[in-house]
Amino acid sequence: xxxxxxxxxxxxxxxxxxxxxxxxxxxxxxxxxxxxxxxxxxxxxxxxxxxxxxxxxxxxxxxxxxxxxxxxxxxxxxxxxxxxxxxxxxxxxxxxxxxxxxxxxxxxxxxxxxxxxxxxxxxxxxxxxxxxxxxxxxxxxxxxxxxxxxxxxxxxxxxxxxxxxxxxxxxxxxxxxxxxxxxxxxxxxxxxxxxxxxxxxxxxxxxxxxxxxxxxxxxxxxxxxxxxxxxxxxxxxxxxxxxxxxxxxxxxxxxxxxxxxxxxxxxxxxxxxxxxxxxxxxxxxxxxxxxxxxxxxxxxxxxxxxxxxxxxxxxxxxxxxxxxxxxxxxxxxxxxxxxxxxxxxxxxxxxxxxxxxxxxxxxxxxxxxxxxxxxxxxxxxxxxxxxxxxxxxxxxxxxxxxxxxxxxxxxxxxxxxxxxxxxxxxxxxxxxxxxxxxxxxxxxxxxxxxxxxxxxxxxxxxxxx
Amino acid sequence: xxxxxxxxxxxxxxxxxxxxxxxxxxxxxxxxxxxxxxxxxxxxxxxxxxxxxxxxxxxxxxxxxxxxxxxxxxxxxxxxxxxxxxxxxxxxxxxxxxxxxxxxxxxxxxxxxxxxxxxxxxxxxxxxxxx
Numbered sequence: 260x261x262x263x264x265x266x267x268x269x270x271x272x273x274x275x276x277x278x279x280x281x282x283x284x285x286x287x288x289x290x291x292x293x294x295x296x297x298x299x300x301x302x303x304x305x306x307x308x309x310x311x312x313x314x315x316x317x318x319x320x321x322x323x324x325x326x327x328x329x330x331x332x333x334x335x336x337x338x339x340x341x342x343x344x345x346x347x348x349x350x351x352x353x354x355x356x357x358x359x360x361x362x363x364x365x366x367x368x369x370x371x372x373x374x375x376x377x378x379x380x381x382x383x384x385x386x387x388x389x390x391x392x393x394x395x396x397x398x399x400x401x402x403x404x405x406x407x408x409x410x411x412x413x414x415x416x417x418x419x420x421x422x423x424x425x426x427x428x429x430x431x432x433x434x435x436x437x438x439x440x441x442x443x444x445x446x447x448x449x450x451x452x453x454x455x456x457x458x459x460x461x462x463x464x465x466x467x468x469x470x471x472x473x474x475x476x477x478x479x480x481x482x483x484x485x486x487x488x489x490x491x492x493x494x495x496x497x498x499x500x501x502x503x504x505x506x507x508x509x510x511x512x513x514x515x516x517x518x519x520x521x522x523x524x525x526x527x528x529x530x531x532x533x534x535x536x537x538x539x540x541x542x543x544x545x546x547x548x549x550x551x552x553x554x555x556x557x558x559x560x561x562x563x564x565x566x567x568x569x570x571x572x573x574x575x576x577x578x579x580x581x582x583x584x585x586x587x588x589x590x591x592x593x594x595x596x597x598x599x600x601x602x603x604x605x606x607x608x609x610x611x612x613x614x615x616x617x618x619x620x621x622x623x624x625x626x627x628x629x630x631x632x633x634x635x636x637x638x639x640x641x642x643x644x645x646x647x648x649x650x651x652x653x654x655x656x657x658x659x660x661x662x663x664x665x666x667x668x669x670x671x672x673x674x675x676x677x678x679x680x681x682x683x684x685x686x687x688x689x690x691x692x693x694x695x696x697x698x699x700x701x702x703x704x705x706x707x708x709x710x711x712x713x714x715x716x717x718x719x720x721x722x723x724x
Numbered sequence: 725x726x727x728x729x730x731x732x733x734x735x736x737x738x739x740x741x742x743x744x745x746x747x748x749x750x751x752x753x754x755x756x757x758x759x760x761x762x763x764x765x766x767x768x769x770x771x772x773x774x775x776x777x778x779x780x781x782x783x784x785x786x787x788x789x790x791x792x793x794x795x796x797x798x799x800x801x802x803x804x805x806x807x808x809x810x811x812x813x814x815x816x817x818x819x820x821x822x823x824x825x826x827x828x829x830x831x832x833x834x835x836x837x838x839x840x841x842x843x844x845x846x847x848x849x850x851x852x853x854x855x
Contacts, residue, residue: 576791582791
């Protein structure tokens, strides 16, 4: 039996049947400038042995730096049982469980994940995950524009203190659909999105407003005031939240008088290793009234023909394989394996464990900030309460200092100047529960030394040449 | 054989239209349509005051088997919607021409109504479709 289904003869027969000469002709309506033609740079195929050696070399390059870098992805302790169980053969497939009769275990995991996320965000419904936090927010924006029946507006308020990569991803996905993102400035002394700064937008119509808690700077937003303002102005509220922070902070479903309409975010802190940036998982939750606008997989619990409980994909009329072009999204999968890990991680930690992780991160970062600010020239940029990240002003170019620290095997933080030139030179630092007091001291000592080398007055005696 | 009352007009997309005699019409899906769809689980009706073009997709009916668009039979403005369908979509299965109505339109051009199929023509259309 051939493993490649379409032989040359099959292809020729199909083309003849529809009256087209070549496969290329099927794509001729796509302008040539939009087509990616150049794959000539792909290297030649390698043997298994060669690939093995290449990957070992690459893996060694990763090293194990001491990380104080957060900015959207966080190094947390992952109980060994999480991946031991997640990589069992029964779970180790990302494929969508269409066949309920053969996928009860996978479907139940998805259902448990949804239940946990709905509880964590205090929302009615959760989907079975999306690709990552940024694409989950893009889907939330599209969903809000479709769902808001009080306004025809296709404009969405987005704080400048929202994660810059999220802003770029959302822009890429929505701008060609005629949706305009309108930026709300942040307060330069507090680092938060001050509710009073919304006043200039009061006369305009918006489909939704995005609120990130904590925001990109790690600063806590006044979520109640922001959410209430949005609802008073007929805008839906999209909450973007760090799931670990939700163990301590009030969940999006309880923001303001009515709660957020949609909640989303990055699930990586729930048992997913950093892995050089992915794969991660996005979560997306909403109020019951919006569930028909929710994109992505949904697992539901039901009764079978014999009255026994079982699990199945549900509300599939939202999705591409039923609604085609009128589906809520072109998303038609979920991050099954990562959802499995996140579900295991949450069940192993439990409510109390997750709270302790969040509290430890918060305390550690406050301690780090205090130690670092003893170094002359280093000071906090913002004076408002934070969760587990802190923006610091530096007395020398951030990129140079970070490079020097990296040479000492320390990832010193995120260079804020690249996305916020007005704050340069500044970095965003994070200390999760993984950092010990010795780690914090080691970082402070190295940072003090590299700053001293950069800022010390030049020797008054000119060297003799 | 499904019912098709004589006092209504019909479309090829299986919507029915009742002339209310005051410049508005009531719109729903036919008994044949509800029978073909099976048990309805969700109905989305258009928004009040929305202006619709004839043939524009303006509502959705979802059953245990399929989801289908409902097209506006005529051009006009939505004046009233059947909000009861939100909680009880099965009303369409039970009473497609009565309590199961979907929305009312203020029609832009009454002549369009005259050009639509009557019950007899719709009956012949169904027979042809079956054949």
